[in-house]
Amino acid sequence: MHTSSDPGGPHSLCTHPSPETGADLSVLTARRTDTWPMSHSIDAVRVLVTELHTEESTAEVALWTLGACALAFTGSLAADRWNRRRGEVSFWTAFGWSMVRIGSLLAALALLAVQVRTAGWITRADPAVGSWFAGHQSPALVSAATWVTRAGSPVSTAVVAVAVAALLARRHRSALPAAVLAGTVALAAVASVVVKDVVARPRPSRVGHLAAATDYSFPSGHVTGTVALLGALLVLMPAGVGPLRRTVAAASATVVVIAVAASRLYLGVHWLTDVVGGLLLGVAAVLVGALAAATWSARFPTVTRFEDRPVPALAS
Template identity: 45%
Template sequence: MAGPRGVVETLITEITTEITTQEIALWTIAVATTVILFSIFAQRRARAELDAAAILGWACVRIAALIAVFVVLAIHVARSGWLTGADTATLDWFLAHRSAVWTTLAVAVTTVGGPAGVALVATVIAAAVGWQRRAIGPALLVLSPVALAAAASTLIKLAVGRDRPPVSAHLMTETDFSFPSGHVTATTALVGAVLLVIWIEPAHSTRTRSTGLRIAALCAGVVAVVAVMVTRLYLGVHWLTDVCAGALLGTTAVLATALVVTAVRLRSDRERADAASVGHTTPAPQVEPHPTPVTPPATPAPPRRPTLSNS
């Protein structure tokens, strides 16, 4: 038993060691980025062609690409790989650029962007959206990514077990593990949930969202996520790879929720289309068979009487 077990452990060590190299990290990020961009354009074409299988398939491809990058990043963090090389330098830069004004602003932003603050904001937004649309679906669409991201972040923190930066760098008290950032994960999930509500309309709705509104919402969301990422680094409670992982994890939770919503909507649309096609089908007219004419029996001719000859 020791022989096979030793071979397996050696193989795992070799694989994880290779993953932590610069080449593997860069190749993984490059390939994942290419796949994500290609899947976006491919899914648009699938939507135009109403190909449900392709729509869901490309959504799964994007999620798999994000998970691959996250896994590689987690292995680098656990093994002090190449991707963690900028962590210390980034922390030192923020420590050297602190001021009283920026500290006050950073504490305010990170308080709102924390798990408790995000949960409160998400609940308020979900209640408002549900009341406005008179449906529970949009409310669940807001809460689901936040809950999924929070659960995943808690489990991954325990699995990786990364220590935070030195306590001397902290401007806030934090006691749990560092990877990934729970603040960034929660904020990204909330921002993505709001974007889903804006992007995905109810199936019965005829309202349209302007491109300008969508772009503005996307830009505001990106600014909010980046702001929380910066404040966590500024306060000295996270490494650079922690906040990057939080953004990846929150985005993955949003895309997973969008995948479920899309699958449900496609199934509902297909069922309505099938029902409509059945309702509009005109049954073929039934032709009554012509009755077979009954021929009356022939009347027998009367017998001829014999004629008398005069001879």
């Protein structure tokens, strides 16, 4: 953060001249007395706000915030798994760590939204990525991207969610798995619309979009819905599924999400930060759905029927 070397300069943050002796007083260590003019404190606050609006300071704050979010997310996963390996499985402990993961994702999403709204440094890669996709157009790839983006549209996601939810309810003779799936997708869709309206980011200005787009750009509704649908299905996988099949399912879901995100970028209807925001929001919706299901299962164990086990586990 930049500070002026002149103690009396307009950008001085650390020191100010004493009104009586002319000596420098530290803003951080000076005692609050009647001799300390209120105008000096107001000036210090104004300087701090001005400095935080500079590009270098904003980038530093953003980096520290993203680092803290990543540390909280990975740390909560590690702590949760460590407790489970030791056999210390407590619902409220798992609940707390799950809340930490949800909070870290929402904090990262909020930071990204602020950066998008203010055209911050995080959005610098958006034009370059858009230009790269625009320079690699071909009829075959456009056709493939159009097919993928239609398959991953919010309407398609909703239809698949309702159909699969009905099958789950019939198979397991319980409304819980169906409610988890449908509720997760619905929550992601509503949250996406709300964030779009709040951020109000225009679509990329590329002439002749290769797909129809009428609403705001951030976050990508296609990516949000796809992540919510596939993530909820992974959460609801039966307990008897082996590690290999779980790994294959997770890898397949990852490939589908990447394909949907790439199709939106290729067709010129989204920025890179839009699809990243959709990913964060979709994962957060999945964790909320898993947490709600686990809470219901723990509170009403005699009512819940899902292969005779609590569903779903809070730890990923």
